[in-house]
């Protein structure tokens with residue numbers, strides 16, 4: 428394959444072109460007024476889908492110009508990193524990253540020292556993070572619903588239902604969103620066992636929008652060991668399959684080859700199955716597995732005790748009406764264990780916890796006691812756990828999918844807001860952080876340029892949001908500055924300037940913080956792209972991890 432070499436100015440200009448093209452496409456969806464983008468399915472013959480989600484638009488764009496595609500890929504990476512870490516705020520991150528990339532390239536063209544630029548930027552980002560945390564307002568009153576409604580664009584009942592859901596299960600409780608397949612949005616509160624360890628491979632996902640696996644009618648295999656041979660699983664997979672059920676395996680791990688075998692069989696529809704990490708860590712895992720066994724009515728298989736997976740009878744399996752898992756959590760809902768046994772176990776754990784609480788200070792190791800107590804409390808809440816499910820309705824499948832995506836963003840936004848609080852939205856939270864940068868003691872010119880790049884980027888979300896609402900950004904900025912009130916901004920839903928906190932236009936600090944940190948991360952790649960080596964190849968670049976054949980067979984969603 429022949430290669431093409433591109434240097435300095437030309438390399439950077441090509442990269443910026445890609446950043447601009449993708450940035451513009453993503454920014455179209457930004458804010459309250461942002462319309463949907465229609466994306467053609469990657470597989471011929473499958474219908475297009477509609478989205479307002481920044482990361483989804485970003486992942487759908489592949490540019491024919493290879494140099495520009497490198498730039499687009501940088502933005503895609505930023506969007507994906509924010510989506511992974513914060514779950515929302517991907518468009519904000521793209522807007523910030525695009526502004527930062529532009530600022531950097533301008534400064535480099537003017538001969539600035541890349542190291543000093545970077546140092547100035549890093550100092551500025553850190554200061555903005557601290558400033559956002561300092562200005563954070565804790566959630567109170569209707570703020571949970573309001574944060575959710577910013578993502579939902581004040582449409583439907585999802586915001587109100589998420590507020591109700593968190594009120595029912597508590598701020599650390601388990602809340603999931605699912606497609607409802609009816610017109611209205613609804614809320615279900617069910618009993619279930621949830622813990623914070625997820626599936627063993629993203630290949631188990633059944634819903635690419637939420638990046639989650641949903642399994643109905645599950646038999647539960649609890650294995651305190653590592654599966655090393657796919658054949659060991661076959662007898663139980665077949666028995667469960669014949670009964671029209673699905674096998675959910677919670678285990679220490681599965682070696683790579685058997686895991687691939689399992690995922691492949693699931694994708695091809697041979698078996699319905701899901702493998703998740705067993706609950707608990709280290710020495711405590713056995714106790715957690717016993718709890719889950721009590722909840723689901725299973726028996727834990729322990730190879731060290733001589734239990735054999737291949738010869739295990741289906742009687743060792745427990746039941747759950749539904750299991751939902753993503754990369755970070757697993758929920759067993761409607762478990763089939765004996766309620767009396769569960770109550771007895773909870774009472775036993777409660778007594779153990781009381782005994783630790785009653786210990787005199789200095790008796791036993793204080794940190795050991797604390798960890799034991801925390802673990803017991805976590806086990807009790809898992810056993811008596813309640814799981815809230817918000818079902819997202821709509822009239823057509825594309826509509827439900829599009830709303831579901833926003834509802835998932837809304838849920839993650841609420842979680843982020845519960846963790847670190849909120850600031851006024853509409854771009855104002857970031858805009859106000861410029862003031863903190865004014866307090867930085869400036870050293871040399873290039874360092875100062877680095878700070879200025881961040882400061883200018885902080886204006887961009889505000890400019891883009893009011894611009895998308897049809898307001899002149901320069902005039903809007905002047906009004907904000909004249910108001911001298913940190914909550915003052917433009918509410919696109921009412922079309923009026925005023926107090927954004929009172930109007931319920933709020934952004935989670937964690938989302939804004941992570942969006943800025945990830946956006947600034949683009950600097951490392953831009954600054955090191957002095958020369959670029961390109962593979963000259965005909966046709967569009969290959970989409971990683973995507974097979975058109977597979978997509979056609981499984982109707983894989985292009986957002987996966």
Ligand SMILES: Nc1ncnc2c1ncn2[C@@H]1O[C@H](COP(=O)(O)OP(=O)(O)OP(=O)(O)O)[C@@H](O)[C@H]1O
Pocket residue numbers: 456457458459461479480481482514515516517518519520577578580836851852853854892917918919920921932933934
């Ligand atoms: N009524 C409103 N008035 C002003 N700004 C609003 C309003 N509703 C939402 N916004 C702002 O829009 C921004 C969020 O827009 P959007 O949901 O399109 O992008 P994102 O959350 O950054 O990315 P994504 O949702 O694509 O992951 C937030 O800063 C929010 O405060």
